[in-house]
Amino acid sequence: MSTWTIRRVGDMARLINGHPFDSHDFTPTGDVPLVRIRDITAADFETYVPQHTVPQDKVLKDGDVVIGMDGDFNVIRWRRGAAALNQRVCALRDTGVSDLRFLAYALPDHLKVINDLTYSTTVKHLSSGQVTGLRITAPDRDDQGRIADYLDRETATIDALIDKQRGLVAGLRRRRATAIVAATSGMQTKGDRGESSSSWLKDIPAHWSELPVKRILTDVQSGYWGSDEVGDGTDVRVVRVADFDRPTLSVGTAPTIRSVTPSERAKAALRRGDLLMEKSGGTGINPVGFVVSYESDEESIGTGARVGDSRLHAGSAGVWSMINSYSTGVNRPRRTCRRRRW
Structure with missing residues (x-):
């Protein structure tokens, strides 16, 4: 050496x-x-x-x-x-x-x-x-090459094992999402049931009520795309739909940097727990309207709709399931949401 x-x-x-x-x-x-x-x-x-x-x-x-x-x-x-x-x-x-x-x-x-x-x-x-x-x-260069050869072999083996596990993890995440939707939609609640006004659901637990979405949200704010990054104090991370992690139903640190005016940033600033909704696009497999939870403390703004739900008694899972349940194939989109009476 x-x-x-x-x-x-x-x-x-x-x-x-x-x-x-x-x-x-x-x-x-x-x-x-x-x-x-x-x-x-x-x-x-x-x-x-x-x-x-x-x-x-x-x-x-x-x-x-x-x-x-x-x-x-x-x-x-x-x-x-x-x-x-x-x-x-x-x-x-x-x-x-x-x-x-x-x-x-x-x-x-x-x-x-x-x-x-x-x-x-x-x-x-x-x-x-x-x-x-x-x-x-x-x-020297020769030894650098030998070290790199070793790391290429080792990391390739590790990467292959990671890829193998991703399929299992994705399946478990879908199972987790399905369980959340079923629980927050009242499908697993025992006891008397009453008629639902939703076209997609036959009935709901008798002690649950149906409310308009606007009754359980603090605000709904459109996002901003801004302009090309300029390297000054206006640059900020921007969460795009492409950053949504569908298996985990969340989004964290965003890689995209854009220049956004202070007034726009104030309106679209994200807080941990905010829900972000896809406003356009979608496919037959993934219909438009997908929703994820923002799970980061880093300063960012969204390009889609931001849904604030701090008034929701049952937490963000209720709003998430109301808007996003179709993503698991369990339910269909609906216009109302159930909130548990405590």
Whole structure:
């Protein structure tokens, strides 16, 4: 084994900053896929730009190490072919000095320290100078490659086991959701039953009542999409429908950063426990109107409808089941909700 030495990232690879592409050129299909912060960990590309707008030195290639410079400072090894690198995203490219796979494995812990020590009232930002200035303990290139080979094998085995368990976990989550819907809809309640005014439900427990939705909500607020992030105090995390975790019926930290005016942020600010509703889209399998609970204390806003339910006596599960029960296949959407009499 070679001697390990402390090295600057800037001496181990070449850093490439992203380009400030004009959002007017963004299209859902097109010539070149665009890699924004939200696309770093996404499975598919959402945005494309025309070929003539892409500088040649801003094109990613397989093997580059891509780093998000806002939010969580995500790091990945790029394996999705040629793509344009947007602003607030940077890449490390091989110069023959180091094995980039080793860097990709080593960087996350170092960036996490910067993230943890960075104070911010909105979104945390990372500079290219901070990336190149990071000091990493590493052996020579050959030993870096051997270490990376070992980690590739080990992580591949672990990832395969994780994928195998996801099917089981997804099934258990659906079972959990079904149990919640059945319980909060009165299907499992014993005793006398009375007629329901809902078209989807024959009867309900006799000691339950049906109320208009507006009677149990504190407010319903539309969300905002804002504009492209600008790197100042107006930047904030924005929860999109794409962030909804359908198996867990929740959403946590959002990867998307947008610039939103203070007045809009005040209206659409999210609190833990708020319910977020999908307002458009939907498919035959997943009808429009899906609802999740916001489960984060990080400052964010929503793009869909936010439902505040702090007045609900039985907690948010009641509102969730009222709006969202169809997602499990147990029930159908309905216009009224039952609240238990205490």
